[in-house]
Amino acid sequence: xxxxxGGGLVQAGGSLRLSCAAxxxxxxxxxxxxxxxxxxxxxxxxxxxxxTGGTTNYADSVKGRFTISRDNxxxxxxxxxxxxxxxxxxxxxxxxxxxxDYWGNGTLVTVSS
Numbered sequence: 001x002x003x004x005x006g007g008g009l010v011q012a013g014g015s016l017r018l019s020c021a022a023x024x025x026x027x028x029x030x031x032x033x034x035x036x037x038x039x040x041x042x043x044x045x046x047x048x049x050x051x052t053g054g055t056t057n058y059a060d061s062v063k064g065r066f067t068i069s070r071d072n073x074x075x076x077x078x079x080x081x082x083x084x085x086x087x088x089x090x091x092x093x094x095x096x097x098x099x100x101d102y103w104g105n106g107t108l109v110t111v112s113s
Contacts, residue, residue, distance in 0.1 A: 002094045007107030010084055018079040018107060020094030028052075028072040030098060034079045036090035036109075043093070047079060062088075084111045 006018040018034070031050045037043040047068035048057045056068050067080040077094060091106040 002104035
């Protein structure tokens with residue numbers, strides 16, 4: 001199970017930190033992803049962190065502004081989002097691939113201009 005939290009309404013230039021609490025599997029063994037889906041658009045991969053946390057990857061659109069991290073002791077993955085832009089408005093989903101995709105229900109981030 002994946003449960004996201006931390007979304008909300010923020011002004012452009014502001015920050016939010018999303019959290020995703022995982023359960024039901026060996027969290028520390030899997031890479032974790034954050035995706036987002038804006039209204040009328042396809043879901044896109046935002047950031048990935050490998051199981052040990054030593055390697056991360058980002059979409060070009062968020063590089064330098066977003067940071068993915070994880071705490072394997074707490075079975076939680078985070079997405080720190082700084083310098084938010086209106087185009088970051090989307091539902092943000094936590095994801096893990098374990099033979100198939102598993103998704104949380106998402107958390108809405110709205111960035112006002």
